[in-house]
């Protein structure tokens with residue numbers, strides 16, 4: 718038998734975030750995450766035993782059947798599972814766009830070329846700022862993006878300082894800022910970004926607008 722991964726769920730929806738927001742997408746949610754972000758909206762996928770073992774070959778067969786233009790590998794924290802890279806390579810060979818969403822707590826060195834990496838930069842309000850592997854900033858290339866989720870004004874000031882210090886958002890790698898649903902008002906964030914002429918993009922979690930903030934598996 719080939720290598721296996723712990724899978725929490727596989728489902729089809731519209732990609733709700735990133736520069737590919739709005740694209741029909743197959744989501745593969747891997748089980749398990751060592752972080753504990755204060756605002757985590759996928760708590761159900763944090764325990765590693767929240768998922769079932771699935772051979773990578775079977776996963777690829779499921780995705781191939783669905784025939785979506787985009788596949789997102791998310792979690793949990795996908796890179797916490799040893800064979801995630803093998804899954805990503807297999808998905809690329811199916812010919813669809815492949816995105817990987819990761820907390821940024823693991824180095825992305827072994828992520829295959831061609832996978833679009835979405836790295837969360839954890840702001841202080843997440844409670845996990847110390848987990849950021851800033852070496853990852855030098856491992857990004859065109860097609861990748863940075864995401865920062867903000868809980869309040871001080872998170873925003875942190876993000877602004879990071880953008881300035883590391884010259885983020887000025888090349889091929891967009892920076893996308895979003896609010897923690899119900900904690901920071903979207904219009905406030907937009908106003909701050911406009912005032913500061915921040916080289917970043919605002920994003921809403923589109924799926925929460927469409928299906929509601931409590932919906933899971935969409």
Ligand code: SF4
Pocket residue numbers: 750751752753754756757758759760763792793794820
């Ligand atoms: S990294 Fe993601 S899955 Fe893990 S605790 Fe944070 S928000 Fe939740």
